[in-house]
Amino acid sequence: MNHDIRLVIADDHEIFRDGLALMLSRQPDITLVGQANNGRELLELLETVEADVVMTDLKMPLMDGITATRTLLQRLPHIRIIALSMFDEEELIVEMLEAGAKGYLLKNADKQEIIEAINSVYEDNIFYCKQTSARLASMIVRSRFNPSRDNAPVTFTDREKEIIRLICQQFTAQEIGEKIFLSKRTVEGHRTRILEKMNVKNTAGVVVFALKNNLISEAELL
Known part of the structure; x- marks a missing residue:
């Protein structure tokens, strides 16, 4: 800077x-x-x-x-x-x-x-905002707002897609690890790479990106 x-x-x-x-x-x-x-x-x-x-x-x-x-x-x-x-x-x-x-x-x-x-x-x-509601996330997805429109396509491994879905469902790193048999530290490493690929900073950003790019459905958030 x-x-x-x-x-x-x-x-x-x-x-x-x-x-x-x-x-x-x-x-x-x-x-x-x-x-x-x-x-x-x-x-x-x-x-x-x-x-x-x-x-x-x-x-x-x-x-x-x-x-x-x-x-x-x-x-x-x-x-x-x-x-x-x-x-x-x-x-x-x-x-x-x-x-x-x-x-x-x-x-x-x-x-x-x-x-x-x-x-x-x-x-x-x-x-x-970290307090983004599921309703607001859905509204953003349906809107004309598309920050990744001009960016190169992002690809995720099957493991990353699995973790993305669980992040969107509000599971913690510890809970995700228990579900897919990984250590908390390994899950946190995956999460960091996912945020970098999506160019977002928090779970709310992951949810919006995942919905916008069909990595998860609105029904899976309920």
Whole structure:
């Protein structure tokens, strides 16, 4: 990394925005370069400051996060955008991903996940919130959002496919090992390689990738 990740936060809830800004101001390698109260302010701000990553609320006055994302990426396609969402905004999350966001977080995400998301999208990866519901995963799969569309096809061994299905069904490494007669450490090694092949960071990403690429059916998740 040649410089700190330059971050902008857009959210109309000042207390939430200030709290997030304070937390991230103490984080090495991340520099907060600006804050905005709505989508219109966000676009105006980014005419005067350079940013690498934008974290934006979905619902804001004057201009919402989805409209701002579409406009912003037309002007500055290099910027990585993370949507900030509430639990009941699944349809809006899908719209945000279709608009070009690189990931999303629920507003109750912990510090570690927030930092992981920022670093992940900065490196041009997709970040799925760890609390992604099965319903949201299915909605993403049915949407126009397809981050692996332009990538080379990924192949998996039969063993990896077996482990992918078990990961999607929420089994731990220990439980997977007991089911397929492998050590926990061996399963964890397989899991690491699977995440690398899929270019995802967590189980939620595995589920979306697996559904999108027909490695598991929705019925198998129930």
